[in-house]
Amino acid sequence: MAEVIYLVDDDDGSREAMSRTLERVGYDVRAFAEAGDALERLRAGDEADAVVSDVRMPGMDGYELLRQVRAEWPNLPFLLVTAFGDVEDAVAALQEGADDYLTKPVKVQELRQRVQLHLERRALTTENRRLRERLDKSFGFEGIIGHSPAMEKVLERLRVVAPTRSTVLIVGESGTGKELVANALHQRSDRRQGPFIAVNCGAIPGEILESELFGHEKGAFTGAHQRRIGLIESASSGTLFLDEISELSPDLQVKLLRVLEERVVTRVGGTRHLPVDFRLVAATNRDLEEWVRDGRFRQDLYYRLKVVILSLPPLRHRLEDIPLFVQHFLNIFNDELGRQVSGVHPSVLVTLKRHSWPGNVRELRNLVETLVLFAEGDEITLEDLPAEYRRPEASTPTSVVSGDLWQPRPIADIEREAILRTLDFTDGHRAKAASLLGIGLRTLQRKLKEYGEIRTRDGHDDDE
DSSP states (O other): OOOOOEESSSSSSHHHHHHHHHHHHOOOOEESSHHHHHHHHHHHTOOOEEEESSOOOOOSOOHHHHHHHHHTTTSEEEEEOTTTTTTHHHHHHHHHHHHHEESSSOHHHHHHHHHHHHHHHHHHHHHHHHHHHHHHSSSSSSTTTOOOHHHHHHHHHHHTTTSSSOOOOEEOOOOSSSSHHHHHHTTTTTTTTTTEEEEESSSSSSSHHHHHHOOTTSSTTOOOSSOOOHHHHHTTTSSEEEEEEGGHHHHHHHHHHHHHOOOOOBBBTTOOOOOOOEEEEEESSHHHHHHHHHHHOOOHHHHHTTTEEOOOOGGGGGGHHHHHHHHHHHHHHHHHTTTTEEEOOOHHHHHHSSOOOTTTTHHHHHHHHHHHHHHSSSHHHGGGGGGGGSSSGGGOTTSSSGGGGGGOOHHHHHHHHHHHHHHHTTOOHHHHHHHHTOHHHHHHHHHHHHHHOOOOOOOSSSSO
């Protein structure tokens, strides 16, 4: 659907010319000769994506229209058109809260570029607000799931560093949730009202990445038909997240280091040093210290990045969190796919804890989506798991079911080993062990008395 531009100008010729200019590039222009008519349409519920208004008009002038719009639609982009060379009008426009101003006679290309720029900024603001709303509804610390000891350490450091402006380097394997942690840092900082700009440095070719990050001036290179604001500039007053920062070319490493040291950015093809104020959060799945030793990454930039390091554990080091993730993803995909899968059988959780999870949380999320999509009943069972998650070689030394469990032995011995190894797996927590085994707590307690075993968490002979 085309974006709607309200155009207000009492001069028929000027209004028609600007309308044609914007309509030719796909905008839906609603033109008004009087500011009062435009305001009435807005109040009647007609939506607009931006307003372009002349300043000097009979009746309600552009300044008054701006004040009324700001009071009722504070985030609506508003551009004022002033007389050529009238500096006082231009200054007054910005002081009144206009996003930008244009001078008459309005140039075709300038009008299109300014409108496009402010619509892009509004879209960015809207996306960040939507992201904050999703995070507010999420589980745990800004959507971060986990109560394992490994994640508690991460969360403790997050709580300390998030309110500061310190640069943070997030390290961890692919799929461990580095962007989610970067978002949490932003949401818990004093910059949360500003933009969160995420850039995957490994997904953008180097020759394009420079222009994306630093922006460019018109004519800077073939195809640069207009000025482009870079992502570093766009992150001002907010947070810039550079994922896979190890993939930056040596030239871009030098340029980024200068930005961090001088807090100014220069667009490609430009000469002006533009001040920028952003918090940098970087992430990598590489060993940057090794890369520095090998000469693949600048040492001075590395030290700029590692002010605070957050190391995210892989899923295989936080198996206690798997049930939380499974339930969380069940809720998500039940809603998205219109399914009603109520839960998973305890044996499924035992089996999932045996898997090595090379793809980490991302792999688990994709698996749960598949299970929800193809589940035949209201509970996921072992039969629903793909073969690669059920094969014996996926087991770990702490698994309940290992290869020697299925050697010919008396059934009582097999039962005893299953119970004791499950109890070890839950750190002596009887209620959890009973749930995983699919038996009642009293049955488990009776069996333990028969075996003469007392294995409870923290050495206590009762369950929490």
